[in-house]
Amino acid sequence: MVAGLLLGGFYAAVSLGVSLIFGLLDIANIAQPAFVILGSYAAYVMNSSFGLDPILTGLLFTPVFYFLGAVVYRLYYGSFERRGDESLRGLVFFFGVLFIIEVSLSLKYGVDYRLVDAAYIGKSIDLGGVGIAFRLLVPCLVGLAMTLALHLFLSRTFYGRAVMAVSQDRLALRLMGADPVQIKTIAFGVGIAAASLAGALLITIAPVVPSTDRDYIGRMFAITVLGGMGSVAGTLVAAVILGVAESLMATFFGPSWSLAVSFGILLVVLAVRPAGLFGR
Amino acid sequence: MSRIVVRDVDAGYGAVRVLHGVSIEIRQGETVALLGTNGNGKSTLIKCIMGIVRPAAGEIFLDSDGTRIDLTTKSTEEIVGLGIALVPEGRRLFPKLTVEENLLLGAYRTAARGDIERNLAFGFEAFPVLRERRRQLAGNMSGGEQQMLAVARALMSSPRILLVDEPSVGLAPILVSRVIAKIKELKDRHDLTVLMAEQNFNQATKIADRGYIIVHGRIEFEGQSTQQLRDHELVKKYYLGV
Numbered sequence: 001m002v003a004g005l006l007l008g009g010f011y012a013a014v015s016l017g018v019s020l021i022f023g024l025l026d027i028a029n030i031a032q033p034a035f036v037i038l039g040s041y042a043a044y045v046m047n048s049s050f051g052l053d054p055i056l057t058g059l060l061f062t063p064v065f066y067f068l069g070a071v072v073y074r075l076y077y078g079s080f081e082r083r084g085d086e087s088l089r090g091l092v093f094f095f096g097v098l099f100i101i102e103v104s105l106s107l108k109y110g111v112d113y114r115l116v117d118a119a120y121i122g123k124s125i126d127l128g129g130v131g132i133a134f135r136l137l138v139p140c141l142v143g144l145a146m147t148l149a150l151h152l153f154l155s156r157t158f159y160g161r162a163v164m165a166v167s168q169d170r171l172a173l174r175l176m177g178a179d180p181v182q183i184k185t186i187a188f189g190v191g192i193a194a195a196s197l198a199g200a201l202l203i204t205i206a207p208v209v210p211s212t213d214r215d216y217i218g219r220m221f222a223i224t225v226l227g228g229m230g231s232v233a234g235t236l237v238a239a240v241i242l243g244v245a246e247s248l249m250a251t252f253f254g255p256s257w258s259l260a261v262s263f264g265i266l267l268v269v270l271a272v273r274p275a276g277l278f279g280r
Numbered sequence: 281m282s283r284i285v286v287r288d289v290d291a292g293y294g295a296v297r298v299l300h301g302v303s304i305e306i307r308q309g310e311t312v313a314l315l316g317t318n319g320n321g322k323s324t325l326i327k328c329i330m331g332i333v334r335p336a337a338g339e340i341f342l343d344s345d346g347t348r349i350d351l352t353t354k355s356t357e358e359i360v361g362l363g364i365a366l367v368p369e370g371r372r373l374f375p376k377l378t379v380e381e382n383l384l385l386g387a388y389r390t391a392a393r394g395d396i397e398r399n400l401a402f403g404f405e406a407f408p409v410l411r412e413r414r415r416q417l418a419g420n421m422s423g424g425e426q427q428m429l430a431v432a433r434a435l436m437s438s439p440r441i442l443l444v445d446e447p448s449v450g451l452a453p454i455l456v457s458r459v460i461a462k463i464k465e466l467k468d469r470h471d472l473t474v475l476m477a478e479q480n481f482n483q484a485t486k487i488a489d490r491g492y493i494i495v496h497g498r499i500e501f502e503g504q505s506t507q508q509l510r511d512h513e514l515v516k517k518y519y520l521g522v
Binding site: 158161162164165168169171172173174175176177178179280 | 330332355356357360361365366368372373374375376377381384385386387388389390393417433434437
């Protein structure tokens with residue numbers, strides 16, 4: 001149960017990028033988990049070569065990932081969105097990006113499990129008889145901080161508010177004096193930058209292989225839909241629900257069932273409440 | 281001193297030519313009415329000024345204290361940045377954002393960000409219902425409230441020139457009167473220059489200083505006063521049913 005709650009904070013971190021890019025920009029970026037894994041490998045390389053803390057690496061790499069995201073969006077915009085045939089071809093494009101990242105990582109680093117080392121990994125704290133592992137607690141706290149940061153960005157800044165508006169009416173946004181392409185580039189960059197940190201958290205929790213991204217596609221999209229497309233608070237609540245549901249499932253029915261939880265939730269939400277918990 | 285000059289503009293969509301050699305001028309401090317029934321090119325002309333539709337021929341420029349700024353080569357964002365705001369036809373609010381979020385987006389323009397508190401206070405004072413509903417989603421409001429929000433949102437950008445496209449569409453007559461009276465009040469207070477495209481002749485001439493009548497994409501008459509407009513045969517024919 002406690003592990004599930006902690007997992008929830010981490011899942012929120014992983015899903016924020018999808019919530020932003022898919023939920024608010026309406027861009028079906030299924031390559032997001034591959035960017036997260038890329039973040040994991042960045043943390044692994046910096047950790048094994050220079051002994052750098054994985055989460056610090058994740059933070060340091062956010063500008064690189066932001067730039068990467070901006071480039072990917074410009075490519076996507078120029079090739080598909082500007083011509084208005086983004087829905088299906090865009091999906092194929094992002095599938096391609098996912099594949100390229102995954103295969104590149106496999107070729108460079110092989111398919112062995114990679115992990116990182118930091119002082120707090122392996123330690124735990126005892127809270128009223130419940131042992132809490134630092135390798136779960138730290139990612140959860142960082143995930144909460146990221147959630148708060150994204151919430152403040154969206155609600156308090158001009159760019160953030162424009163990001164919330166951009167998929168509702170592009171022309172109206174231009175009439176406010178904002179360039180929709182610039183706004184989407186920024187938002188996409190922020191979403192991919194979040195993957196840098198999320199990846200670092202992922203490899204802190206457990207070892208990673210290039211194909212780990214496949215375990216997260218379902219979770220990310222289930223959390224985004226359950227939370228209510230693009231709602232930051234909803235993403236956090238949905239992530240905690242999924243985290244708890246998965247650990248209960250793993251405890252009572254075995255860990256192999258836990259992946260079924262996200263798709264189960266996805267189906268139920270789409271059938272019962274397609275707008276999600278906090279959908280506007 | 282600033283004025284917008286539209287000279288000999290041809291414009292259209294693809295092969296369809298909507299405007300034929302249109303020339304109008306909006307001078308500082310004026311309220312100019314652009315009158316015409318549906319499908320005569322009012323909205324197209326406004327879209328040309330805002331850079332949403334590019335003219336095929338002719339010139340559109342902003343004369344700002346003697347400096348001539350060509351608007352046909354500027355993006356819509358840049359034109360908004362020059363202090364020209366549009367209340368678009370159909371209002372075009374962000375339906376899934378709250379009233380307050382819509383208003384704050386109106387102040388996106390860099391020059392307007394410092395005036396947010398003042399403009400917000402003005403907007404809430406002019407339309408108190410917006411203050412009551414500031415946390416409500418814009419899409420859940422009535423048509424009249426939405427039109428008020430659209431006007432208030434445009435004013436959040438501290439414009440010098442306000443273009444209003446068909447404020448009366450979809451509103452009950454009493455609300456039209458109220459919105460139009462508010463536009464006049466706000467114009468006086470903010471020292472605005474206003475161009476209002478409207479098919480409702482009686483409402484538009486209540487606040488206009490002068491106006492143009494556009495028929496089939498051509499300016500058929502330029503009235504120097506509302507009386508001149510009222511007396512013109514086209515108006516009698518189309519609007520007053522004489």
